Amino acid sequence: MDNKYSPELLAHLFRQMTLVREFELRAIEERRRGLIPGFIHSCVGQEATAVASCAALTQEDVITSTHRGHGHLLGKGGDPKFMMAELAGRSSGYCLGRGGSLHIADFDSGILGANGIVGGGFPIAAGAALAFQMRQEARVALTFFGDGAINEGTFHEAANLAGLWRLPLIFFCENNLYGEGTPQHKQAPIADLARRADSYGFPGVIVDGNDVTAVYEATQTARSRALAGEGPTLIEAKTYRFRGHYEGDPQIYREPGELEAWQARDPVPAFRAELLASGLFEEAELADMEAAVQAQLDEAVAFAAAAPIPAAEEALQGIYAETHEGLVF
Ligand SMILES: Cc1ncc(C[n+]2csc(CCOP(=O)(O)OP(=O)(O)O)c2C)c(N)n1
Ligand SMILES: [Mg+2]
Numbered sequence: 001m002d003n004k005y006s007p008e009l010l011a012h013l014f015r016q017m018t019l020v021r022e023f024e025l026r027a028i029e030e031r032r033r034g035l036i037p038g039f040i041h042s043c044v045g046q047e048a049t050a051v052a053s054c055a056a057l058t059q060e061d062v063i064t065s066t067h068r069g070h071g072h073l074l075g076k077g078g079d080p081k082f083m084m085a086e087l088a089g090r091s092s093g094y095c096l097g098r099g100g101s102l103h104i105a106d107f108d109s110g111i112l113g114a115n116g117i118v119g120g121g122f123p124i125a126a127g128a129a130l131a132f133q134m135r136q137e138a139r140v141a142l143t144f145f146g147d148g149a150i151n152e153g154t155f156h157e158a159a160n161l162a163g164l165w166r167l168p169l170i171f172f173c174e175n176n177l178y179g180e181g182t183p184q185h186k187q188a189p190i191a192d193l194a195r196r197a198d199s200y201g202f203p204g205v206i207v208d209g210n211d212v213t214a215v216y217e218a219t220q221t222a223r224s225r226a227l228a229g230e231g232p233t234l235i236e237a238k239t240y241r242f243r244g245h246y247e248g249d250p251q252i253y254r255e256p257g258e259l260e261a262w263q264a265r266d267p268v269p270a271f272r273a274e275l276l277a278s279g280l281f282e283e284a285e286l287a288d289m290e291a292a293v294q295a296q297l298d299e300a301v302a303f304a305a306a307a308p309i310p311a312a313e314e315a316l317q318g319i320y321a322e323t324h325e326g327l328v329f
Helices: 009-032 047-055 072-075 080-087 121-134 153-165 195-198 213-225 258-263 267-278 284-306
Strands: 062-064 141-146 169-175 204-208 233-238
Touching: 009 080, 009 141, 009 213, 009 258, 009 284, 047 072, 047 141, 047 169, 047 213, 047 267, 062 121, 062 258, 072 080, 080 204, 080 284, 121 141, 121 153, 153 195, 169 195, 169 213, 169 284, 195 233, 204 213, 204 267, 204 284, 213 233, 267 284
Parallel strands: 062 141, 141 169, 169 233, 204 233
Antiparallel strands: none
16 A cells, blocks of 8 residues: 555545445345335445545535435535435435435535436536636536446537536546446447547546545546646546446346456455555454444434425425525535
């Protein structure tokens, strides 16, 4: 382990990666038990991309997320209690139980929204980045998306203007090799999606998405460029999801041995082993962090289960804006 990373940062990355992994497993379990209705698209296997990219941002920076967004939101400082309650459709959730897993927003944490519309986050993040530039604020926007989403028109429109206007925007592609059940090579004529940045006049970098410190560094570099007025960066993080596209997906599309090969590079135990080998952390310290995460999740599930579902009479509240005040971030 390179000693340029502080023990505080390493501990933060490990704690957050553990939180994301365990949050996902708990959400899957609670869906089976009936607390959580609807779809869950888990990011098990993609913890390093979510956590390390957000760790390179500040609280004032903003993100847009996707249908596979729990890790992004936790990474950006989302509270598992309000998230679990939102997944359960309870009135104590981030969006009062109206949004569910795919539509969580929390402007206080700089989370402009997960999005059920594939490619829906690009114009929102570009708009936020334009606002930061016009107000001369030292903030960046980061938009998460998948290898499927990069083929949407919204990517190309946002990338074109962001490149032209040198917006402080980071395009963060989690290339997990599939869009639903379609392998990446059947949805795009090139394997390295980072090359697309070239068309829009900004750098595209490829990073090992299962290497937490590599992702952290790539995002830090992109952020520094953005703040220096040099414009966007496209980061393509090569990674893999270990579970189905959604919970219940029969997963008939994987190549034999593919899942096992990626599981051998599971980012969470790999980072744990790296921390122990560095001599900076004792086994007991890591076990304490893991136990603290479990306690936090017990609390989150209890918080969600204790809250009521929203009353039917409130269904139309919060749909139409009465003022612009709530929209200022
Ligand atoms: C505009 C739009 N088209 C299609 C869908 C259906 N859909 C949901 S997720 C998904 C695949 C997205 O793949 P990718 O961007 O690679 O993200 P991943 O699921 O791999 O994280 C599709 C096609 C949608 N929600 N929105
Ligand atoms: Mg994908």
